[in-house]
Each structure stands twice: as C-alpha cells, then as structure tokens.
Amino acid sequence: MTDHEEAATVRPLTLAWVNRHLEVGERIVRIEALHGGATAEMRRLTIGTRDGGTRDLVLRSFVDPFFVEHAEDGLNRETGALTQLPGTGVPAPGLVAVDPTAAQCEYPSLLMTHLAGRTVLDDEGLETRVPLLARQLVAIHGVRPAERPRKYVTLTTADTVVTPKGADAAAWAAAIDVIRGPVPPYEGRFLHRDFHPGNVLFEVPPSRPAGARITGVVDWAATSWGPVDLDVAHCSTNLALLHGPAWGLRFAEAYEEAGGVLAAAASERLYWRVRDGLAFSEEVRLVARPWREAGRTELTTRVVEERLDAYVTGLMDGLG
Structure with a gap:
C-alpha cells in the first residue's frame, strides 16, 4: 500500500x-x-x-x-x-x-x-497482572494534581438497571435497593475512572510471563475527582466479566495489599461495587464487542451477562 x-x-x-x-x-x-x-x-x-x-x-x-x-x-x-x-x-x-x-x-x-507495550486480555498470566494493576491504580490515586478534574459521575440509577434474563432476581433486587440509598461519605482523590485491563499496556517476556510489567495507562477521557472505591469497583467489574467473577471479587483485596485504602465500612464498599456492577447491565453489548474483536471470541453478550449476574450475586452474598 x-x-x-x-x-x-x-x-x-x-x-x-x-x-x-x-x-x-x-x-x-x-x-x-x-x-x-x-x-x-x-x-x-x-x-x-x-x-x-x-x-x-x-x-x-x-x-x-x-x-x-x-x-x-x-x-x-x-x-x-x-x-x-x-x-x-x-x-x-x-x-x-x-x-x-x-x-x-x-x-x-x-x-x-505512542507508548510501548500492548493490552493483554487473556486469562493466562492473570495471577501476575492483577497485583500489577492494583499497584498501578494505587499510584494513580496518589497523584495530587495542581488542578482537580471535575467531580465523578455515576453511570446508572436504580430505575435504569437492566436485570439480565435468567438472573437471580432476589439478588438483583437487593443490589438495586443498595444504590437507592444515600451516597456514602468519601475523601476525594484523583481517579482514572475507566481503569481496566483494556486501558493498560504491558510488556510480557515470551519466555517469562511472570516478568510482565506495565508500560502505560491510556484513555484518560473520564478523569475525575471522587472516591477511590469507584475506580476499584470499575476495574473489579471488568475483571469479573473478562476473567470470571472470582477475579472481580479478588481485586479490592489486591488493591489493599498494594497499599490502597478503601472505605472503612463494608456497607460503603458494597455501595460502590454494586453501583458499578449494575451500570454494566445497561451496556453489556457495547462492553463485549471490543473484547471479541481483540480475540476473546467466546465472550458473547450472553456469556458476559451470565458473568455479570454471578458477580453481582457474589457481591450480595459476600458483603451484603
């Protein structure tokens, strides 16, 4: 050409x-x-x-x-x-x-x-990458900008949630009730607001996957000021849909192990994680399409919906 x-x-x-x-x-x-x-x-x-x-x-x-x-x-x-x-x-x-x-x-x-590296969406090597993602997010939240970005926005309401077909109706009803409640108090921090594996670049040595390192974080168009729990919740939901609900449930723990500090009360942590999870119910097709284009062809809309249901149910069972 x-x-x-x-x-x-x-x-x-x-x-x-x-x-x-x-x-x-x-x-x-x-x-x-x-x-x-x-x-x-x-x-x-x-x-x-x-x-x-x-x-x-x-x-x-x-x-x-x-x-x-x-x-x-x-x-x-x-x-x-x-x-x-x-x-x-x-x-x-x-x-x-x-x-x-x-x-x-x-x-x-x-x-x-242009930054070196590539996005890595495969399941292989995830146990190495998740702690790296957590440490990177802690570093982002440590940024003290000279000028604060705008306040965060949430992407769903209790009245716009779309409960997936065949979902655990009781768990979803309970989750929706959670976000009907008042917004928990929080200490504002610098947020990426769309932090997930698709916006992080890695270099992964072919012969040594455990030697992976992050080379860049991209797509800062949603940069906001707000609770760190919301950034953690967003990455958690993405991990749950990409790699399975267990990884979504694990990420908050990895964030704390990396030195991050989440809301003190379990009810407050639950609020943010549920709110972000429910937001995905309205855009499952939009989320799943680029993952399939990137090679995760098994992530059909239905598969992603089932993982979202399992993740939301897991949140309510484990933290509710």
Whole structure:
C-alpha cells in the first residue's frame, strides 16, 4: 500500500491538522488502525523523521454521534490529565495536540505520543497482572494534581438497571435497593475512572510471563475527582466479566495489599461495587464487542451477562 492510500484512512482535514503538528521535515509514512476501543477510532501513525528514523504517534477521533456529543468534555479531561501526569511516575502518553470541538478536524480528535507495550486480555498470566494493576491504580490515586478534574459521575440509577434474563432476581433486587440509598461519605482523590485491563499496556517476556510489567495507562477521557472505591469497583467489574467473577471479587483485596485504602465500612464498599456492577447491565453489548474483536471470541453478550449476574450475586452474598 502506498503512503497516499494509507493516508486516506485518516480524513483529509484531520490529516492536514496532524501534519501541522509534526516537526519540520517529518512526514507520515504509515497509518495503522488500532482495535479494541469502544468509543473512538484509533490510529497509529508512524512518522518519518529528518534523520531517517521513525517515531510513532496515536490519533484518537470520536466519530460515533453519541460519543461526539460528549467528546469535548472527554477530550478536555484527557488534556488536563496528560498535562499534569508528567513527573508523577504514572506512565501516560504525552499530549501533542487536541481539537476538542472539531474546529480544524472532521471530528473531535486528540494526537498523543505512542507508548510501548500492548493490552493483554487473556486469562493466562492473570495471577501476575492483577497485583500489577492494583499497584498501578494505587499510584494513580496518589497523584495530587495542581488542578482537580471535575467531580465523578455515576453511570446508572436504580430505575435504569437492566436485570439480565435468567438472573437471580432476589439478588438483583437487593443490589438495586443498595444504590437507592444515600451516597456514602468519601475523601476525594484523583481517579482514572475507566481503569481496566483494556486501558493498560504491558510488556510480557515470551519466555517469562511472570516478568510482565506495565508500560502505560491510556484513555484518560473520564478523569475525575471522587472516591477511590469507584475506580476499584470499575476495574473489579471488568475483571469479573473478562476473567470470571472470582477475579472481580479478588481485586479490592489486591488493591489493599498494594497499599490502597478503601472505605472503612463494608456497607460503603458494597455501595460502590454494586453501583458499578449494575451500570454494566445497561451496556453489556457495547462492553463485549471490543473484547471479541481483540480475540476473546467466546465472550458473547450472553456469556458476559451470565458473568455479570454471578458477580453481582457474589457481591450480595459476600458483603451484603
């Protein structure tokens, strides 16, 4: 494929915008679609440098009408995070340019540096990766930004929960009652707000899976200020759906083992974990699709629904 044909995979105005943010003498030599994201088109751009070498950038563009509507807020949050994270020890992309309102591009877009590593969604090696995820999340919560991001938002209400077909009706009714109650008190912290294995990059030595290490955390568009329990709950739900309910139930313990501090009362911890779990009931299809595209073809919507039911039931049995 020629450079021209590859460049056509990025829309003309966006391509021109990217070129304006390259160094003098640089040019795009390759464009590759990145898969696995649920909200935006992702492209890896290989840039030919003046000295004959290359470097990589990542272009994110929000094209779906629903996500375009929320893109300005998300890109402004991500810009704020990427501006403040350097020097914190949290491995995040570097900001190159952003067009949150599509003033220059066809769609709201963000251009950032490319990080080494890859997402790992397989079950193999999970016992090594979960403690790494927990330690990374503790480090994120330790960030003290000069400017706080906006307050967190929750993604469900007691009236919008969709109980899966065949689910334990009594457990779900009890879980819904939990989130009808008042929001527990909390001490605000810096949250990623969408921290899960699909937004974490790893390097895993082929011959030594136990030597895995995190090389980056991406997708900071939901960065918020709020309770650490909510970030932990979100990763827990993702682990439960990706790898089985037991892993979701295990993650909070791993977070505490890594030095994280959760809500003191069991009822408060239950509130956040149930609230996040129930939020997934409204978007099971959206969540499952990128996992299947990334190779987890067995994770049909029905399988994910069954795992969500088992996870919510496990929460109510174990903490209720």
